[in-house]
Amino acid sequence: MAISLSCPPGSQLERLRQTTPLVHNITNHVAMTPSANTLLAIGASPLMAHALEEIQDIVRVADVLCINIGTLSVPWIEAMQLAAEAAHLAGKPWVLDPVGVGASLLRQQTCRVLLDHQPSVIRGNASEILALAGEASQSRGVDSGDDAEDAIVRATQTAISLAQQHGCVVAMTGLVDVVTDGKQLIRITGGHPLMGRVTAMGCALSSVVAAFIAANDEPLSATASALACYAYAGECAGYHATGPGSFVPAFLDTLYTLDGETPPLETRMEITNVA
Ligand SMILES: Nc1ncnc2c1ncn2[C@@H]1O[C@H](COP(=O)(O)OP(=O)(O)O)[C@@H](O)[C@H]1O
Ligand SMILES: Cc1ncsc1CCOP(=O)(O)O
Numbered sequence: 001m002a003i004s005l006s007c008p009p010g011s012q013l014e015r016l017r018q019t020t021p022l023v024h025n026i027t028n029h030v031a032m033t034p035s036a037n038t039l040l041a042i043g044a045s046p047l048m049a050h051a052l053e054e055i056q057d058i059v060r061v062a063d064v065l066c067i068n069i070g071t072l073s074v075p076w077i078e079a080m081q082l083a084a085e086a087a088h089l090a091g092k093p094w095v096l097d098p099v100g101v102g103a104s105l106l107r108q109q110t111c112r113v114l115l116d117h118q119p120s121v122i123r124g125n126a127s128e129i130l131a132l133a134g135e136a137s138q139s140r141g142v143d144s145g146d147d148a149e150d151a152i153v154r155a156t157q158t159a160i161s162l163a164q165q166h167g168c169v170v171a172m173t174g175l176v177d178v179v180t181d182g183k184q185l186i187r188i189t190g191g192h193p194l195m196g197r198v199t200a201m202g203c204a205l206s207s208v209v210a211a212f213i214a215a216n217d218e219p220l221s222a223t224a225s226a227l228a229c230y231a232y233a234g235e236c237a238g239y240h241a242t243g244p245g246s247f248v249p250a251f252l253d254t255l256y257t258l259d260g261e262t263p264p265l266e267t268r269m270e271i272t273n274v275a
C-alpha cells in the first residue's frame with residue numbers, strides 16, 4: 001500500500017540547511033575528507049574526532065554522531081564504544097556504518113558491542129546488512145557481493161528483522177535503496193552506477209543520514225529523504241560525468257544546489273507496510 005510521507009522531503013532538506021547540524025564522525029581514514037566535503041556541500045557542519053580523551057566532550061557539543069568501522073584499531077574501538085554509550089545516554093541520535101563487517105571477526109565483535117548502545121540508524125550495503133545479522137553473505141571486503149535479485153530480496157527481509165530486533169531504522173543501499181523501521185519499508189530509486197566506482201560514497205551517505213536525522217524528528221522519513229537527495233544528486237552527476245574523476249565534483253555541486261524546489265524527491269519513494 002502506497003502512503004504519503006508525513007513530512008515532504010524538500011522541507012526536511014530545508015530544515016537541515018536552516019539548522020546546520022554539527023555531525024561528529026568517527027570514520028575511516030579513506031572517508032574523512034570525502035565525508036566532510038559531502039556534509040559541507042549539503043549544508044551540514046562536519047567534525048572528525050576519535051581521541052578517547054575528548055570523545056565525551058565532542059559528543060556533548062555535536063548534534064549527532066556517525067560511527068564508521070572502516071579502518072579499525074583498538075584505541076578507535078574504545079572511542080567508538082564510549083561515544084555510542086555517551087550519545088545513547090544523552091538521547092542523541094547516532095548512525096552505525098558497519099563497513100566490511102563480514103570481512104573480519106574484529107569488525108563483527110565491534111559491531112555487536114556497538115549495537116548494545118542502540119543506534120538510531122544502521123546504513124550499509126546488502127552484504128553488510130546480511131553479515132551484521134550473522135547471515136551468509138558474499139561480502140567482498142567493503143563492497144557488496146550480494147547484488148543479485150534473490151540476494152537483495154533475502155537481505156531486505158534481514159533489514160526488516162534487524163530493524164525490529166534493534167528498534168532502529170535500517171537503510172540498505174545499492175542499485176536500489178530500501179529503508180525500514182520494521183513496520184514500513186521505503187524503496188528509493190535513482191542514483192548512478194558511477195557511485196559504486198568512487199570510494200567512500202557509502203560512508204559519506206551515512207554521514208548525510210546523520211545530518212538529516214539530527215535536523216528532523218522522524219528518523220524513518222529523514223533517512224529516506226537523505227537517500228532520495230543522494231540518489232537524485234548521483235543521477236544528475238552521473239549524467240554529466242565522463243567517469244569517476246569528473247563524477248565527484250559534479251556530485252558535490254549538485255548536492256550544493258539542491259533545494260526545496262528540486263524535482264519531487266518523494267516520487268522516487270514507494271512505501272509499503274511490512275508489519
Ligand atoms: N549501481 C548503482 N546504481 C545506482 N546507485 C548506486 C549503485 N551503486 C551504489 N549506488 C548508490 O551509491 C550510494 C552508496 O551505496 P553503496 O554503494 O551501497 O554503499 P557502500 O559504498 O557502503 O557499499 C547509495 O546512494 C546507492 O544508492
Ligand atoms: C576502501 C575502504 N577500505 C576501508 S574503509 C574503505 C572505504 C569504504 O567506503 P564505502 O563503504 O563508502 O565504499
Ligand SMILES: [Mg+2]
Nearest residue numbers: 099125202203
Ligand atoms: Mg560502505
